[in-house]
Amino acid sequence: MNSAAHNQYPPALDVYALRADFPALAQQINGHPLVYLDNSATTQKPQAVIDAVADFYSRDNANVHRGVHRLSQRASDRFDGAREKVRAFINAPSCAEVIFTQGTTGAINLVAQSYGRSILNKADEVLVSAMEHHANIVPWQLLCEETGATLKVAPMNNNAELLLEDFTNLLSEKTRIVALTHVSNALGTINPIQKLTRQAHQAGAVVLIDGAQSVAHGPVDVQSLECDFFAFSGHKLYGPTGIGVLYGREALLEAMPPWLGGGDMIRTVSFEGSTWNALPYKFEAGTPHIAGVVGLGAAIDYLDAIGLQAISAHEQALLVLATQRAHSQPGMRIIGNASDKAAIVSFELDGIHPHDVGTILDSVGVAIRTGHHCAMPVMEFFGVPATARASFGLYNTAEDINALFDAITKTQSLFAR
Numbered sequence: 454m455n456s457a458a459h460n461q462y463p464p465a466l467d468v469y470a471l472r473a474d475f476p477a478l479a480q481q482i483n484g485h486p487l488v489y490l491d492n493s494a495t496t497q498k499p500q501a502v503i504d505a506v507a508d509f510y511s512r513d514n515a516n517v518h519r520g521v522h523r524l525s526q527r528a529s530d531r532f533d534g535a536r537e538k539v540r541a542f543i544n545a546p547s548c549a550e551v552i553f554t555q556g557t558t559g560a561i562n563l564v565a566q567s568y569g570r571s572i573l574n575k576a577d578e579v580l581v582s583a584m585e586h587h588a589n590i591v592p593w594q595l596l597c598e599e600t601g602a603t604l605k606v607a608p609m610n611n612n613a614e615l616l617l618e619d620f621t622n623l624l625s626e627k628t629r630i631v632a633l634t635h636v637s638n639a640l641g642t643i644n645p646i647q648k649l650t651r652q653a654h655q656a657g658a659v660v661l662i663d664g665a666q667s668v669a670h671g672p673v674d675v676q677s678l679e680c681d682f683f684a685f686s687g688h689k690l691y692g693p694t695g696i697g698v699l700y701g702r703e704a705l706l707e708a709m710p711p712w713l714g715g716g717d718m719i720r721t722v723s724f725e726g727s728t729w730n731a732l733p734y735k736f737e738a739g740t741p742h743i744a745g746v747v748g749l750g751a752a753i754d755y756l757d758a759i760g761l762q763a764i765s766a767h768e769q770a771l772l773v774l775a776t777q778r779a780h781s782q783p784g785m786r787i788i789g790n791a792s793d794k795a796a797i798v799s800f801e802l803d804g805i806h807p808h809d810v811g812t813i814l815d816s817v818g819v820a821i822r823t824g825h826h827c828a829m830p831v832m833e834f835f836g837v838p839a840t841a842r843a844s845f846g847l848y849n850t851a852e853d854i855n856a857l858f859d860a861i862t863k864t865q866s867l868f869a870r
């Protein structure tokens with residue numbers, strides 16, 4: 454993804470036309486039109502995705518890769534077709550490198566438990582950053598506990614930017630795995646992944662990128678990022694919940710042992726021992742989330758038709774507008790002021806708990822997230838228990854930002870009484 458996009462408003466997208474594709478956006482909440490600003494938690498779904506899932510269950514529902522009957526063939530075609538869409542979407546060299554998982558969390562756990570467990574020992578280190586989501590901390594902690602390896606943390610500054618010199622200094626021949634978020638969900642920071650990956654590779658480490666917050670907001674090319682693994686979730690990409698992707702370099706995946714065992718991931722099974730299926734199936738045990746995969750394919754078609762570059766430009770324009778408004782709103786502090794940011798605004802209002810902010814905003818139909826955003830170390834670093842977070846998607850408008858700031862002003866005046 455690329456935030457060097459345009460900073461102008463009006464947007465490059467016909468956002469008002471696109472909004473009509475999302476039925477959930479048309480509703481009223483507490484007598485007010487819904488203003489949905491919780492896109493980092495999950496995005497709303499376009500009708501095309503809802504229809505693809507409904508159509509799959511209505512006509513083609515069958516298990517995949519198991520039957521010679523017509524429905525199973527149709528289901529398998531749709532499933533395999535979606536894998537090719539994902540491959541092209543992230544520019545992976547081969548479909549063998551695209552593994553369907555339950556989400557970003559499932560993908561990172563797979564790498565930790567398969568790759569990590571097979572290579573780590575006591576003297577080794579895993580390096581993460583100070584701005585990781587719990588999904589890119591806890592699997593490594595579990596692995597380090599199990600193997601005796603050490604978890605290292607690359608620090609950030611008060612603007613929520615990774616300290617590059619410290620990152621470099623933490624790399625050594627002991628560093629076997631570097632696991633970094635592309636975009637911080639709690640702060641919006643976009644990390645310079647290609648640069649970090651190159652340095653990690655020079656130290657001999659393998660690099661996993663948590664792409665949960667980047668794939669829906671700008672073009673992602675796993676080859677130009679030069680990463681070894683890239684994880685993301687369908688539901689943050691306007692697709693269904695319960696489906697995600699792990700991209701992995703083929704040579705690494707080939708060498709890795711399976712993690713979950715069961716149907717579909719085997720070539721042969723006997724009581725003396727089993728052999729494994731080819732990639733990507735070696736890592737896809739059991740009946741997959743077929744409808745989720747079909748829906749994810751439809752979401753990718755939808756986004757491709759709009760263009761990720763245009764989405765990025767639109768969201769960057771919203772970020773500029775929201776940041777300007779925040780700077781002129783008395784008593785409001787943005788947490789996360791990196792020079793390269795995605796359209797995520799985490800904030801505090803003087804003297805008002807973020808949960809109260811969220812509740813009052815909801816009373817006028819504005820949906821934001823409040824809490825620690827599954828990034829408790831980030832909250833600790835900034836000395837706050839929680840933040841309020843507005844996160845933008847392709848269908849948000851300048852009017853949504855007006856509604857957000859009207860609601861913030863209302864909240865402040867209620868608390869000023």
Ligand code: C6P
Pocket residue numbers: 493494495555556557558559586588589634636637638639663665666686822826827
């Ligand atoms: N962040 C948020 O509100 P799953 O739950 O597996 O789809 O994604 C986990 C995850 C991993 N990494 C990052 C950077 C994330 O932002 C998330 C999910 C949501 O910010 C829910 S906590």
